[in-house]
Amino acid sequence: MPQSSTNIYKRLQSLEKHLAEEHPDNPVLAKAVHSFRKLDRVAQDIGLLDRNESYATYVTWWPMIAVLGTFSAGKSTFINSYLGLHLQRTGNQAVDDKFTVICYGSDHEVKTLPGVALDADPRFPFFQISRSITEISEAGPQRIDAYIQLKTCPSEKIRGKIMIDSPGFDADSQRNSTLRLTQHIIDLSDLVLVFFDARHPEPGAMKDTLEYLVAGTINRADSNKFLYILNQMDVTAKEDNPEEVVSAWQRSLAQAGLLAGKFYRIYNPDAASPIDDSQIKERYEKKREEDMAEINTRMQQIEIERSYRIAGMLEQTAETIENQVIHKLTSMLHSWKKRVILFDGILFSTLLLLSGVVLYQTNSWDLLKTFCGNVMANETPSLIMLASLLGFIGYIHFTVRSKAANSIIKKLPVEFGHDHTTCKQYTQAFIKSTAAYRPMFLQKPAGWNTANQQILGQVKNEANDYIQSLNDLFTNPSGRKAEVEEEPTVETVTEVETKAEQS
Known part of the structure; x- marks a missing residue:
């Protein structure tokens, strides 16, 4: 495992342990770190994140x-x-x-x-x-x-x-x-x-x-x-x-x-x-107290909102990768392939036409036949010339691939505006999907396969489970006192589950 990947793994382990100790009555936060790790593996395979990055660092805990x-x-x-x-x-x-x-x-x-x-x-x-x-x-x-x-x-x-x-x-x-x-x-x-x-x-x-x-x-x-x-x-x-x-x-x-x-x-x-006028002063003070009370209430509620936000972000990120990112990358790849095929066709047709013109003008068709015969006879000089020719053709093709990819990447900052993080992620993923080692006939972006689709499904299910757990902690729809009295039993079960996970 690379050193950078090891560092982020250790940091997330430390975060998970800290959250479990600080919030023993709310194990959702510590469990969510584990789900973020699953998201990270999918995003890293696609190229959205580097090996030393994690979606867990995109939220405040x-x-x-x-x-x-x-x-x-x-x-x-x-x-x-x-x-x-x-x-x-x-x-x-x-x-x-x-x-x-x-x-x-x-x-x-x-x-x-x-x-x-x-x-x-x-x-x-x-x-x-x-x-x-x-x-x-x-x-x-x-x-x-x-x-x-x-x-x-x-x-x-x-x-x-x-x-x-x-x-x-x-x-x-x-x-x-x-x-x-x-x-x-x-x-x-x-x-x-x-x-x-x-x-x-x-x-x-x-x-x-x-x-x-x-x-x-x-x-x-x-x-x-x-x-x-x-x-x-x-x-x-x-x-x-x-x-x-x-x-x-x-x-x-x-x-x-x-x-x-x-x-x-x-x-x-x-x-x-x-404020000299007593009536105006009373009116201003009353309005200030009302508004300050609302502001303070919102500030006090954010701890509960934070737990729901983190669980919601898990589901939202998985949904975004599956339904938006992959669709966008697939569309970008389609545009890229069309450009590469177009410019490859123009360049190689032009080279082929020029070569034909040269052979015709110099009446050198016999040289071409002799060269083909030597290649079939496995003569070394002709094989070296063929390899050089194929290398030149490959150089042109991969230069066209790179230029076409860069022309698409240059449009991303305009499209995403102030959202630099998303722009960076799409750029990284697209570069990985258009890398020289990936054949052009592949239809899906790099890293997008059945296994990663299943992982995203698991993360979405886990996020829903977390929200249900939070509802059990913070809500009591029936309003029955008996449920309040049974709450210690729920806590005991939670503690057992937490200990089982830690073991």
């Missing part, structure tokens, strides 16, 4: 909350208030140009760790992201520490969760890198809080930010995980026009393509401007 927005939207103030301690620097200007991953720490003080702590741990959302950093850095390869950092804190609010504070979108330096990493975070998060600054109700200057944050979420299956938050609403109290401010932002979102969605209106009482 802790509930994850992303906090996005412009630098003046009060993201850091919100985080500090939620955690109940001063963790992030605040200010009206951009104060941090890094992604900060925040998690629980048992020490009684805040600790800041370098980005490499995240890059090497598959439990966190930036596992092996340094490879992408090298690809997207405008200034050439740079240290992962220039982009991300890890902070630990003793707040109970963050225990069992991960929160990510993103840098402001207005910073021009490393902007492309920031947007790409933001997309990576959005895909992995269970909840995305998108902050806007209510003090700027006409956000024309942030048109590209709105398009990136909003336009890309419209057709997502998980669009309900986005919460749009108008922060610092206290500044509108003097004019008493919160409805006008909300309407202005809704118009801006509509221009970006989002025609539906709710804005939460909040502000930090400790940093708020004084």
